[in-house]
Amino acid sequence: MNKILLAEDDNDMRRFLEKALDNAGYQVIAYDNGASAYDRLREEPFNLLLTDIVMPEMDGIELARRATEIDPDLKVMFITGFAAVALHPDSDAPKDAKVLSKPFHLRDLVDEVEKMLAA
Numbered sequence: 001m002n003k004i005l006l007a008e009d010d011n012d013m014r015r016f017l018e019k020a021l022d023n024a025g026y027q028v029i030a031y032d033n034g035a036s037a038y039d040r041l042r043e044e045p046f047n048l049l050l051t052d053i054v055m056p057e058m059d060g061i062e063l064a065r066r067a068t069e070i071d072p073d074l075k076v077m078f079i080t081g082f083a084a085v086a087l088h089p090d091s092d093a094p095k096d097a098k099v100l101s102k103p104f105h106l107r108d109l110v111d112e113v114e115k116m117l118a119a
Contacts, residue, residue, distance in 0.1 A: 002117050003044075006030040007037035007051040007063055008079070013102075017050065017079075020106040021113065034058030041067050046074060047117055053080040065092040075116045079104075 004026050008014040011032065018030045029046070031037040035057045041049070049067050051060035058066075064076045076097040100112060 001025070001027050002047040003027045003029065004048045004050055004113070005037055005041055005046040005067075007032075007034050007049070007055065007060065009033055009052060009055045013052075013079075016106075017109065020110060021050075024110045024113070026113070034060060034063035038063055038066055041070060041074075045071060048075045048077065048113060050077050050079065050113070053078050061093045064094050064097060068094045075119075077112065077116060079109075 004021055006014065006017055006028055008017060008030070009032050014030050014032060018028045021028045029040060031040065034051065034055050037051070038058060049064060051063055053060040060078055064078070068074055068076065076094045078093070078097055078099045079102060080099065081102040098112060098116060100109060
């Protein structure tokens, strides 16, 4: 079973995403900040990091950068309400990361996750 690490500081959004991915058959471990998610990632491998970009403590780009240093094969998907500022070329974000802009349909999220994990 594919394991997804979810970092999202909005409680409602986090529960919403966790339930949708859980229903789609994924094992989801969720945190409300990047620092805690990073600590968990150092303990066990995940197939996908799904992270909000704007979070307190450690933002999603920093989390993704550190996470892919630990596991270069980790797939990364950012969720953000700020698509325009999401990933400019000089950001430290992993080059093949996917960006999903809020608002999005859960079906779109699950489809994108399936595509990334199948690749």
